[in-house]
Amino acid sequence: MTEYNALFSRLTTTLAEASRTPLYKRFASAIKDAVRDGTLVHEEILPGEREFSQSLSISRITVRKAMDELEREGVVFRSRGYGTQICSQFEYSLKEPKGLSQQAVLRGKKPDTVWINKSKIHCNAEIGEKLGLSTGSDVWLLKRIRYVDQQAVSVEESWVPARYIADADEIGISLYDYFRQRQIMPVTSQSRVSARMPDEALQQQIALPATVPVLVIKQLALDAQGNPLEYSISYCRSDMYVFIAE
Template sequence: MTNQTALFSRLTSILADESRTPLYKRFATAIKDAVREGMLVHEEILPSEREFSQLLNISRITVRKAMDSLEKEGVVLRSRGYGTQISSQFEYSLKEPKGLSQQAVLRGKKPDTVWINKSKIHCSAEIAEKLGLSIGSDVYLLKRIRYVDEQAVSVEESWVPARYIADADAIGISLYDYFHQQQILPVKSQSRVSARMPDEALQQQIALPANVPVLVIKQLAMDAQGNPLEYSISYCRSDMYVFIAE
């Protein structure tokens, strides 16, 4: 059974179920699940709205609403004369500090993390200024390689005031999931984006071609009172990220 044959079989079953969830939402969720499970791969061309409509016996309006939703979430790309394809890029919003893992899940993608370092250190003058601390205060340095759909997309270093981390070993894939478990709520962020060519170490860590630049994202996350919670520097593949600031 081909991937698209399997997809149509799954969609037929899901859309036939009795549910109060609108058809277009069930359709969109099924597409995201198919991407997450590898049934649909990046850059794969999807059938047209007309084909989906005819084969699934649903209206083209339902298909269009589902595709509109998927496009807004960055799951698919649509272009006139070319059709609809599964996006190979990951849209990351700089507006709200949800964290890469949560944003990846919301877009139907699978996040993962390989930790390189979780250690308590005395902060430098630069990090102290960013976090509103005294020079030499205890902070946790967290360094990791971030993955989306099993592909390395960025290397990230974070500094967090030690009082916000009771047990660094309890931090799993997502630092922000750990924050929420501790009732720590990042609600706003300040971000600066620049570009540079990668060094050899970075190329090896995320399998980056030498001619592809990295985007350097420096971000400060804060709680509702404006208290700094995390300062991070991320080195992201420019060919796999689209950053949204509005």
């Protein structure tokens, strides 16, 4: 048990708290908190159900339900004969435009952003067509490096019609948080995924080996009325992402 003292201590405290939240959900939440603050790291093997059950004086059914939930959210991966480990890959849903930051938080991970460019430009014909604008219309060009749990996972360029952003300096980690604060609601998305080998600049930006391909995600986010809100192109590490389309 020595190896997992910090984890068991956290779980014991969490499970002892008075709460109406089901025990298995509090267990799962404590695991996600431990991932977020680095107590548990990527690819670390977790104790088995029996060890959790005996050490914490809870049923194995509670442990199993918590692990089922964590697996559905992409926080852990389970394999027969090998055990349960913290996922090294980040599941990203292409179905709903929640944004990387929100999806990372929902999976118990910590998102971050390093901005490379925030500038208002005149769009070319291609971007204008994607956003339903005439060529030369004002759009915001936003370029950044995206991080999950302090690891660079992608480089993203996006274009947003100028009317949706009053001051780009007010955009923090998440563009979609900025949208939601202003009642701008992405509802659906159209996505296209392809793969290619990284160029030298991309390798340096996200510490990517030359032998690892990048997934190129072209995505258009739309509001409930079908108005284009953002067109983005993301270059994602293929070894750290799992894309879910259903």
